[in-house]
Amino acid sequence: MGLGRFLARRIATFIPTIIGVIFLTYLIAYAIPANPVRAWVGGEKMVDPKLIERIRHEYKFDAPWYEQFTFLFTQLISGQLRDPVRGKLVIVSLGERFPITVELALFGMMFLLIISIPLGIAAALKKDTPIDFAVRFLALFGSSMPSFVLYYLLILAFFTVLGITYLAGIPEPSRPCRLFVSNLPNVVPVVGYLGSYIGKIPMFGAMMCGEWSVVHETFKRMWLPGLALGLLSGGFVARILRNSLLDALGSEYVLFARARGLSKFRVWKHALKNAMIPVVTVLGLQFGGFLAGAIIAETVFGIPGMGRYVYDAISRLNFPAIIGGTFLFAIVYVTVNLIVDILYAVIDPRVRY
Amino acid sequence: MAEVIYRGFCIIIDTIAKLMDKIRPGWSDRNSSRISEWKLMAYAYSRSAIGIVGGVLVSIFVIIGIIGPYIAFERYNEFPASVNPDLYFLRPCIPPWCDPWSENLPLLGTDNWGRDILSLVLHGARISLVISLIVVALGVPLGIILGLLAGYFGGAVDEVMMRITDVFIAFPALILAIAFATVLPSRFREVLYTNVFTREFFLSLFALSKEEIPQLASLLAVIFALVLVWWPGYARIIRGSVLSVKEQAFVEAARSLGLSTWRVLFRHILPNVLSPVIVMVTFDLGTATLLAAALSFLGIGPQDPVPELGFLVSKGREYFPDKWWIVMFPGIALFIIALGWNLLGDSLRDVLDPKTRRSLEFKVKGKKQRKFKSVKRK
Numbered sequence: 001m002g003l004g005r006f007l008a009r010r011i012a013t014f015i016p017t018i019i020g021v022i023f024l025t026y027l028i029a030y031a032i033p034a035n036p037v038r039a040w041v042g043g044e045k046m047v048d049p050k051l052i053e054r055i056r057h058e059y060k061f062d063a064p065w066y067e068q069f070t071f072l073f074t075q076l077i078s079g080q081l082r083d084p085v086r087g088k089l090v091i092v093s094l095g096e097r098f099p100i101t102v103e104l105a106l107f108g109m110m111f112l113l114i115i116s117i118p119l120g121i122a123a124a125l126k127k128d129t130p131i132d133f134a135v136r137f138l139a140l141f142g143s144s145m146p147s148f149v150l151y152y153l154l155i156l157a158f159f160t161v162l163g164i165t166y167l168a169g170i171p172e173p174s175r176p177c178r179l180f181v182s183n184l185p186n187v188v189p190v191v192g193y194l195g196s197y198i199g200k201i202p203m204f205g206a207m208m209c210g211e212w213s214v215v216h217e218t219f220k221r222m223w224l225p226g227l228a229l230g231l232l233s234g235g236f237v238a239r240i241l242r243n244s245l246l247d248a249l250g251s252e253y254v255l256f257a258r259a260r261g262l263s264k265f266r267v268w269k270h271a272l273k274n275a276m277i278p279v280v281t282v283l284g285l286q287f288g289g290f291l292a293g294a295i296i297a298e299t300v301f302g303i304p305g306m307g308r309y310v311y312d313a314i315s316r317l318n319f320p321a322i323i324g325g326t327f328l329f330a331i332v333y334v335t336v337n338l339i340v341d342i343l344y345a346v347i348d349p350r351v352r353y
Numbered sequence: 354m355a356e357v358i359y360r361g362f363c364i365i366i367d368t369i370a371k372l373m374d375k376i377r378p379g380w381s382d383r384n385s386s387r388i389s390e391w392k393l394m395a396y397a398y399s400r401s402a403i404g405i406v407g408g409v410l411v412s413i414f415v416i417i418g419i420i421g422p423y424i425a426f427e428r429y430n431e432f433p434a435s436v437n438p439d440l441y442f443l444r445p446c447i448p449p450w451c452d453p454w455s456e457n458l459p460l461l462g463t464d465n466w467g468r469d470i471l472s473l474v475l476h477g478a479r480i481s482l483v484i485s486l487i488v489v490a491l492g493v494p495l496g497i498i499l500g501l502l503a504g505y506f507g508g509a510v511d512e513v514m515m516r517i518t519d520v521f522i523a524f525p526a527l528i529l530a531i532a533f534a535t536v537l538p539s540r541f542r543e544v545l546y547t548n549v550f551t552r553e554f555f556l557s558l559f560a561l562s563k564e565e566i567p568q569l570a571s572l573l574a575v576i577f578a579l580v581l582v583w584w585p586g587y588a589r590i591i592r593g594s595v596l597s598v599k600e601q602a603f604v605e606a607a608r609s610l611g612l613s614t615w616r617v618l619f620r621h622i623l624p625n626v627l628s629p630v631i632v633m634v635t636f637d638l639g640t641a642t643l644l645a646a647a648l649s650f651l652g653i654g655p656q657d658p659v660p661e662l663g664f665l666v667s668k669g670r671e672y673f674p675d676k677w678w679i680v681m682f683p684g685i686a687l688f689i690i691a692l693g694w695n696l697l698g699d700s701l702r703d704v705l706d707p708k709t710r711r712s713l714e715f716k717v718k719g720k721k722q723r724k725f726k727s728v729k730r731k
Contacts (some may be wrong), residue, residue, distance in 0.1 A: 013519065020520030028532045100520040102562030143636075145645050148650050148666060149684030152673060160674040184450070296647060300670075310528070314535055315652055322535060329528045337523075 014338055021330045022076060024032050027071050029323045030061070031283035059320075077326050079111065083313075083321045090324030094306055098328075099200040099240050101305035102172055104229075105290035106201075107222045111230025112237060112286060119234070120241025120279075121272070125284050127246065135242060138235030147293065151228050151300040158224055165224045167302050171217035172202045225301045229293070240282050245275040277348045284340030355399045362395030397704045404700025405609050410693025417475060422560035425472035429660045430562060432466040462678040464668065466658075470678060474686045476560065480661050481690060483558055484576055485641040489634055492580040497630065498585025501618055503588065504595025514588070521585040527647060533578035534571070534653045536600030541570035541577075561659065568655035575645055575654045582644075583637070587630065594626040617671035632702045639694030646687050 058064050060071045075081045079091035121136040158165050164196070179201035184192040199205040203222075206214035213353040248254065257267045295307030302308075306325065313321035358638065365569040371382040372386055381388060382500075398404050503514040519528070545566050546554045555569055556562070599622060605619045646663030648654050655661050662683040669679030703709045 013516070015361065016516050017519045017523050020516065021523050024524070024529075029534050037469045073596055075644070140692070140695055142418075144639065144643075144688055146646055146650075146663070146666075146687045148663075149680070149688060152666075152670075152677075152680050152684070156674050156677060169443045231393050289525070293383055293527055295527065295531070295651065299651065310531070311651060314531065317535070319535075322532060326524070326528055326532045333525050333528075 002344060007342060008340065010341055014334065017334060018331070021327065021334070022073055023069070025071050025076070025323055025330075029072060030065070031067050047274065055144055072323075076144070076324070081320050081324045083318060090321055092330075093309060093321070094325060094328050097304060097306045097309050098302065098332075100303060101291060101294045101298070101307060103201050103203055103218070104168075104225055104294055104303055104305060105287055107226025108229030108290045108297075109283070109287055110228045111223075111236055112283070115189045115230050115234030116237035116241060119240035121245065121298075123238060123242040124249070132242070135235060137238045138231075140235070142232045142235045145232065147228075147296050148300055150232060151225075151297060154224055154228050155300070156349065165220060167221075167224075169221075170202060170304060171214050171221055173206040173209060173211050173214050177205060178210055180209055181205045192235050197200065225297050225303065228301075229290055229297060233289070237279065237282055237286065241275065241279045244278050245271060248272075248275040256331070277344070280347065281340055281344050284343065286322035286341075288336035291332055291336070292329055355405070358405065358584055359399035360394055362399065363392060365389050366395065377570055392461055394704050397710050398700060401700040401703065404704065407693050407696025407698075407700060410689060411697050413667045414478060414690050414693055415482065417478045419479070420478045421475035425469075425475040427469050427555045428562075429468065429473055429476050429587055430564070430658050432468065432658075437460065442614040461682045462676075464665070464679050465672065468658075470665075473665060474662065474683055477660045477662040477665060477683060478686065478690070480559055480572070480655075480659070481642045481645065481687070484572070484579075484645045485638045488579040488645070489584055489638055489639045491576075491631065492583030493634055493637075494588050496581070496584035497591050497623075499584065500588040500591025501595055501623065501626075504592040505599055505614075505618055505622065511592070515592070518585040518588050521582070522589075525580075527584045530575075530578040530582045530644065530648055531651065531653055533581055534574045534648055537574035537577055538567070540651050541573045542567060543702060545570055545573075559659075565655075565659055568659045571653070571655045572659070574662075575648050578648070579641055583641070587633070590629065590633070591626055594629070595622055598625050604696050628705050631705060635698035635701055639691035639698070642694070643687065643691050 047172065060068050064070070071086070078088060080086070081090045083090045083093060094213075119131075119135050119138070123132040157168055173181075181196055182197065184196040186192070188195065199208050203215055203218040203306070206212075206218070228230060249270075254267060254271050257270055262270075266273060291306075293307075294303075294305055295310055297303070298305045298308040299311050310322060310325035310329075312318075370384075372382040373384075392638075398408075459469040459471065459472070463469055464473065499514055499518075503511045524532075545555075552569070553571065556565070559569065559572060562568060564692060604617065604621055631658065644663070645654065646666070649661045649663035650667045652664075652667060654664060656664070666680050666681040666687075667675065669683075671678050673678045
């Protein structure tokens with residue numbers, strides 16, 4: 001199957017998935033709760049019946065199911081779902097917070113790479129030595145440790161005892177800088193749009209204006225959450241790199257390269273290139289996982305991102321916000337997976353399914 | 354040590370063989386190769402250190418899960434601080450600073466209501482055990498059956514089922530579980546208030562008292578949400594292996610003998626796709642425990658005073674980091690539980706994989722000429 005057909009098929013399955021996601025969201029919002037409106041306005045407490053009537057009408061609870069579904073569908077697609085607690089559109093609040101979550105995930109990714117790539121290579125080079133054993137232990141540790149407990153341990157060590165980080169707020173670029181970034185599309189035609197989107201992530205925005213103190217502050221604030229995310233999955237990724245590197249080193253082309261008398265370094269370069277293919281996929285999936293797992297990290301580290309928004313919505317039983325957040329999480333996750341799949345097909349010509 | 358464990362397993366296997374012989378005479382003769390394979394597995398397991406550590410941790414956890422609520426010094430719903438005004442100013446405390454004259458010294462400290470953390474953790478182990486067991490016992494068979502059907506029948510059935518699976522996989526597991534677990538309790542509460550038998554059954558399963566019916570509904574919601582999150586992974590894996598197994602000759606033979614579809618599916622295909630599932634289940638028992646704890650940490654599961662381990666951690670947040678023990682001890686308990694399952698799964702992967710097992714057999718046979726057959730032929 002050619003790359004074009006693969007892409008066409010992969011994107012064709014993307015659309016029914018999105019419709020299915022919306023249907024599942026509909027079930028969660030309308031069909032499953034015993035008395036949705038009561039739940040929406042705050043559980044079992046006494047509420048003015050008039051208010052309940054109004055909400056019933058506004059969110060189409062008195063309509064048949066297909067009308068409810070189309071209502072939710074159009075609201076989610078056009079981003080008109082309104083958060084009754086804040087009175088803002090859910091999409092607006094999520095849009096403000098999404099860049100911060102991306103920033104957190106990027107920091108997690110950075111630490112994941114720092115931890116896993118050298119460890120994986122070292123473990124493959126020195127098979128069955130203490131380094132290999134340590135990598136195995138780290139993988140086991142990461143999959144057994146409840147994430148929130150690890151976060152508290154790190155806070156205890158680095159914030160309480162050593163005091164080399166802080167845990168409040170997110171450093172943001174100054175107001176003129178933010179205006180400059182949002183004005184970019186008017187200055188530069190095409191690249192500007194991209195730039196303004198990337199610039200919404202606080203650190204990159206600050207970089208664009210050259211506010212290096214903000215970048216420095218961001219590093220000081222975000223390195224601990226990033227390290228926590230990286231520690232949790234670092235061992236796992238290192239294990240995968242180790243195994244695929246050992247596979248590659250045992251293959252025939254490496255033997256052939258050795259027989260041709262290539263230097264050790266050149267042989268390694270060949271093997272590493274091929275061994276990285278499965279690792280790239282795993283790293284992509286991990287990035288999606290970081291975005292989704294951010295809900296716990298953001299709660300513990302006090303980062304005002306998308307996960308924190310959903311967490312607040314849960315504690316206030318703010319259903320439209322929960323539904324909007326769930327939907328956006330799913331869209332982001334599906335899109336990341338789609339990109340990973342396409343990347344995988346592009347970098348490895350052997351994979352076309 | 355390893356030899357003792359191996360002997361123990363051999364005795365168990367021989368007993369099973371003898372029992373089967375009594376039920377169906379000649380069973381052990383017909384299955385002698387299977388018995389020797391089991392013994393080889395027992396041998397491989399007894400020689401893996403991580404497997405033994407994992408097995409010990411898991412057995413301790415299971416035993417505590419069963420008897421924990423009864424050996425706990427205090428019930429979870431007794432609040433010493435509200436009864437004894439002297440304690441009020443000491444809560445939360447840890448031994449050197451706790452009331453040194455109290456009858457039962459709280460070894461791991463107390464929480465904000467003066468409850469003994471050790472007792473809470475003992476009870477929490479039961480809750481975690483029940484949650485993980487139910488989630489796996491419901492989610493895995495569901496996934497296996499759907500995967501079998503999709504893989505075996507193919508065509509439209511396959512396409513529809515895989516699209517549904519895609520939708521469930523499209524959500525990050527934690528987020529989907531959160532969404533379900535927030536909306537489900539109201540339904541479960543209705544059921545629990547009307548259905549006496551269900552209520553009593555689950556209350557005794559979690560060792561909770563009658564006042565906790567709303568919390569029980571949230572617990573059931575967490576379980577149900579996790580089941581809904583759990584099945585798609587298994588459906589996908591089973592479907593994949595069924596696709597390759599169903600083309601093999603023995604399936605063709607079974608079909609040409611005129612066996613019914615169900616018999617072919619469950620007697621001939623299922624046993625051949627099951628071995629990766631056993632390993633996955635072991636890992637997932639740990640993962641389910643952690644995910645359930647994460648949900649209650651976020652405040653979706655049971656609320657006060659139910660001592661779910663994740664919820665205990667989230668309550669300790671207010672007092673962290675000065676009163677670190679409220680967060681740390683339940684957290685360490687969770688870590689040990691998950692570590693036990695993961696270690697066990699890690700060694701089972703080697704033990705159940707015929708390739709590594711064979712290599713071990715050759716290694717052993719070269720050295721000692723050990724015989725794995727000990728059931729005598731009549």
